[in-house]
Amino acid sequence: MPRDEELVGTYISRPESPEVEMLIQETIGCALVDLLANKGLYQNVELDLSSVAEHTAQIGSSSADELKAEFSRRPWVPISPGLTNENLMRAEFFCGVSDSPLSAPSSELKISFPMPGFKGYCGKCRDDHSFTSIGVLWADGFLDYFPRMSEKTEQLFNFHYNCSICRDNIIGFLVKRTGLRLSLCGRSERPRVETPKIIPKKLRPIMADALGAVSENDVFAGFYHLRTFCEHYMKSCLGLSVEERIIGEELCEKYNGILDRRMTSDLPSMVVIYDTSSKYMHSRAGDRGEFRELLNQVEGHLKAKELFEQYG
Numbered sequence: 001m002p003r004d005e006e007l008v009g010t011y012i013s014r015p016e017s018p019e020v021e022m023l024i025q026e027t028i029g030c031a032l033v034d035l036l037a038n039k040g041l042y043q044n045v046e047l048d049l050s051s052v053a054e055h056t057a058q059i060g061s062s063s064a065d066e067l068k069a070e071f072s073r074r075p076w077v078p079i080s081p082g083l084t085n086e087n088l089m090r091a092e093f094f095c096g097v098s099d100s101p102l103s104a105p106s107s108e109l110k111i112s113f114p115m116p117g118f119k120g121y122c123g124k125c126r127d128d129h130s131f132t133s134i135g136v137l138w139a140d141g142f143l144d145y146f147p148r149m150s151e152k153t154e155q156l157f158n159f160h161y162n163c164s165i166c167r168d169n170i171i172g173f174l175v176k177r178t179g180l181r182l183s184l185c186g187r188s189e190r191p192r193v194e195t196p197k198i199i200p201k202k203l204r205p206i207m208a209d210a211l212g213a214v215s216e217n218d219v220f221a222g223f224y225h226l227r228t229f230c231e232h233y234m235k236s237c238l239g240l241s242v243e244e245r246i247i248g249e250e251l252c253e254k255y256n257g258i259l260d261r262r263m264t265s266d267l268p269s270m271v272v273i274y275d276t277s278s279k280y281m282h283s284r285a286g287d288r289g290e291f292r293e294l295l296n297q298v299e300g301h302l303k304a305k306e307l308f309e310q311y312g
């Protein structure tokens with residue numbers, strides 16, 4: 001992750017600095033990459049400050065907890081790489097944090113950090129490429145309501161990224177910072193969802209909806225799409241059209257009837273997956289772990305079927 005001593009700003013005279021500031025830069029970078037590359041909407045990432053604890057232990061300082069509280073309060077200033085000096089000053093001004101007076105306590109000092117790049121899917125290149133931070137907008141500065149300084153300082157950032165290969169695919173992210181936590185509140189483009197290769201191609205969009213819903217914390221919708229997947233899958237194996245009206249029980253019974261007789265009850269059963277998704281969906285029960293378990297069973301069922309067909 002990028003670190004930049006120039007961006008640390010005001011030097012604080014203490015044995016932990018400026019190394020600790022640069023460790024925070026790296027930590028924010030890691031959290032951001034995790035958030036932007038891997039998380040769906042309304043998901044959070046907490047800063048992992050273990051490197052700060054290691055650093056303080058190494059130099060015999062006992063201030064790890066105090067430093068954690070300090071960085072939870074200090075306003076952050078994200079800086080895109082390649083920003084000219086003039087724009088760098090503007091960036092700091094518009095984040096609502098002007099130069100701190102000499103007497104300011106360390107917990108009021110801004111900390112600037114270089115924005116990391118991340119690897120993501122470019123819809124224009126139709127491939128995974130690096131995305132580079134090209135700019136950051138704030139809703140504060142003139143407006144004066146951010147940053148909300150407290151033990152858990154709040155800031156709202158709008159990050160702009162561009163594909164480093166085609167340079168023609170700008171994606172915007174809305175990220176809320178609360179203390180040491182980052183939340184993804186918006187993104188201008190929905191991320192591509194990878195579906196397991198074993199899923200039949202024409203049913204992958206349904207599975208992508210299931211995975212997409214769960215990545216945005218709507219697990220019940222995930223069960224709904226998973227059940228639809230089971231229904232469409234069983235119908236396609238039976239040569240029935242999707243519009244065909246048939247009750248779930250009958251569909252499951254017919255489907256079991258065409259399975260290889262060696263597909264014993266020890267193997268993951270499509271009927272059980274269908275029933276369980278149905279139950280969770282109606283009762284609004286079940287969590288991510290249970291969704292993941294059902295997904296593993298879908299993959300297990302399809303793999304077993306593929307094997308029996310291969311050696312049938």
Ligand SMILES: [Zn+2]
Pocket residue numbers: 122123124125126129163164165166167168169
């Ligand atoms: Zn591209």
